[in-house]
Amino acid sequence: MRILIAEDDDTSRLLLKAMLDKWEYDVTVAHDGAEAWQVLQQEDTPRLAILDWMMPKMDGVEVCRKVREINHGQLIYILLLTTRGRTTDIIEGLEAGADDYLTKPFNQRELQVRVRVGERVVKLQSDLANRVNELEDALSQVKQLEGLLPICAYCKKVRDDHDFWHQVENYIMAYSEARFSHSICPDCYEQIIVPQLEALQRQKKSAH
Numbered sequence: 001m002r003i004l005i006a007e008d009d010d011t012s013r014l015l016l017k018a019m020l021d022k023w024e025y026d027v028t029v030a031h032d033g034a035e036a037w038q039v040l041q042q043e044d045t046p047r048l049a050i051l052d053w054m055m056p057k058m059d060g061v062e063v064c065r066k067v068r069e070i071n072h073g074q075l076i077y078i079l080l081l082t083t084r085g086r087t088t089d090i091i092e093g094l095e096a097g098a099d100d101y102l103t104k105p106f107n108q109r110e111l112q113v114r115v116r117v118g119e120r121v122v123k124l125q126s127d128l129a130n131r132v133n134e135l136e137d138a139l140s141q142v143k144q145l146e147g148l149l150p151i152c153a154y155c156k157k158v159r160d161d162h163d164f165w166h167q168v169e170n171y172i173m174a175y176s177e178a179r180f181s182h183s184i185c186p187d188c189y190e191q192i193i194v195p196q197l198e199a200l201q202r203q204k205k206s207a208h
Helices: 010-022 033-039 060-069 086-096 108-140 170-177 186-207
Strands: 002-006 025-029 046-052 078-084 098-101
Touching: 002 010, 002 033, 010 025, 010 108, 025 033, 033 046, 033 060, 046 060, 046 108, 060 078, 060 086, 078 086, 078 108, 086 098, 098 108
Parallel strands: 002 025, 002 046, 046 078, 078 098
Antiparallel strands: none
């Protein structure tokens, strides 16, 4: 999992990176809000971002707002770090688009747990998006036949909406994306093919 950390304070940034490296995350570093925003606009942007609220050029809340205005087609989970711990501040950060909020100074273990929560959310969203894409691909290849189909009780032809009769396989191929590969079932082999082979052998014997 790639994680972006955006922190203008050198000490805090190095500490965060050391923690994430220890937890075996792939870390991308930004030194201010503008640099973080540049990273988060990329198509291959990290899916999880830890942003400091107070940064030069662009603060963390503004970065959150800008991220939510663009559509990557995938979730970017944002954890906002700040010394501001009032309820109104928390509400402002979450309304700006942050997914989670952690007040400085934070407990290392708490940060790890919150990052893992973000990681699970990102993976779940990614799995869901993949399933949706697979379903859309499948549906794009199939036209479904619905309702009652008039079929002849004797020859098994199917009548279409224009009152024309078609062989079953021709009808299905015309009204769906299904295609047929022909073979012989065991019953037909015994009832049709075997008698034909036996008749052919008798003809050969009689010819001699």
